[in-house]
Structures are given as C-alpha cells and as structure tokens.
C-alpha cells in the first residue's frame with residue numbers, strides 16, 4: 001500500500017544570512033489533502049517550501065518527500081512547485097511555455113490544454129506572457145506546476161493579487177487535485193484562506209505554532225475565527 005504521508009519533515013533547521021530562520025520544525029503533509037502553511041511575512045514559509053522541494057541548503061534535520069530525501073533526482077517529475085515570482089518565459093505565449101515545459105518534464109502534450117483550462121487561462125492561451133496581467137502571469141506559472149499530474153504540489157502564495165471569484169476557483173481546483181490523491185502544500189499570509197485548508201501549519205518566527213485542522217484550532221482556542229485563534233496561540237493563551 002502506498003504511504004499516506006507525502007512529506008515528512010523532522011527537526012529541520014535552516015540558517016540564512018547568519019540567522020536561524022527555520023528552527024527545529026517537524027511536521028507531515030498527508031496525501032489527499034490541502035495543507036496550508038500560514039504565518040506573517042518573513043516567518044519562513046518560502047524557506048520551508050524550498051527545503052521541501054530540495055533547493056534549500058539545510059543546517060540540520062531531515063526532509064523526506066514521497067519516500068526519498070528532498071532534492072533526489074527521482075522526485076523531479078513527481079513534484080510541482082510554483083514560486084512567488086512567475087517562472088515562465090515572457091517572450092513566449094502561455095501555450096508555448098506549457099508545451100516547452102511539458103516536453104522538459106516528459107508530460108503528455110494533451111496536458112497543456114488541461115492545465116490551461118484548470119487555471120482559467122483559456123482566453124489567454126495564445127497571448128504572450130509579457131502582455132498578461134500579474135495575476136494571469138501567476139496562473140501561467142501555476143499551470144506549469146500542474147503539468148504531469150504531480151503527486152506533490154507546492155505552491156507559494158498562489159492566490160496573491162487574484163479577485164475573490166478566481167481565488168474561489170483555484171481553491172476548488174486545489175481540493176479537486178487532493179481528491180484525486182495529490183498532496184498540496186499551499187502558503188498564504190492571508191488568514192481568511194486558512195479556513196479553506198484541510199490541515200494548517202501555523203508558523204511564526206521560524207517555528208511551528210500549530211499543526212492541526214482548522215476546526216481543532218478553533219476548538220482549542222475557543223474562537224470561531226482563525227485569525228483570533230492564531231493570535232491566541234501567539235500570546236500563549238491557548
């Protein structure tokens with residue numbers, strides 16, 4: 001039987017610029033769920049995601065992804081990662097970018113139309129990336145991360161700058177992907193997105209304050225509001 005844990009992080013420590021920005025963090029990301037990574041700007045979310053996708057030098061601890069050490073070459077086409085800065089070629093159209101990345105990743109060509117549709121860029125598929133809005137460019141990057149149906153999808157603030165309708169559509173897409181068995185690790189610094197996650201990792205100053213379901217966090221802190229729950233955890237009153 002396949003392991004139900006997609007990512008296992010144990011005692012992870014990361015030092016950047018001479019400062020420990022991730023301090024002994026441990027958690028699992030289960031398959032078939034959307035796990036949210038939430039916390040204020042600068043708390044270490046991107047650094048943690050970089051460690052999971054295997055592009056971050058770590059000072060200690062271990063990160064195991066789909067049964068392999070993070071960064072193993074065998075994981076290359078099993079993980080989709082979308083960074084905060086769009087990583088698509090500005091002088092190509094959306095479709096040209098996706099065809100190129102599909103061939104690099106060995107994903108079927110039919111995937112191009114699927115992911116264009118999933119991120120809601122059908123109307124812009126033949127537009128040059130340079131002419132896209134910021135939100136559209138971000139979605140083009142997201143489309144690249146979804147090529148090849150990765151088992152783990154790591155998305156760094158994928159809904160920044162999007163209107164509420166698009167945000168809703170993308171969160172529905174994330175849950176569809178999880179229902180099909182993928183593990184998603186999605187960061188946000190907007191607390192109202194926390195309620196949309198199956199599980200939450202709340203981070204502050206390089207440490208994990210909580211690793212639980214939204215409901216359990218509300219129950220534990222005695223507040224119906226996740227922002228208030230976060231504040232209660234910060235103040236140590238929960």
Ligand SMILES: Nc1ncnc2c1ncn2[C@@H]1O[C@H](COP(=O)(O)OP(=O)(O)OP(=O)(O)O)[C@@H](O)[C@H]1O
Pocket residue numbers: 016017018021039040041042043044045046047048189
């Ligand atoms: N290359 C670097 N050199 C030195 N310090 C760094 C470097 N990259 C990040 N940091 C520091 O590490 C800490 C964590 O940064 P990180 O980008 O992981 O935060 P974040 O939670 O993703 O923030 P945001 O929500 O603003 O993107 C920050 O204090 C940041 O200033």
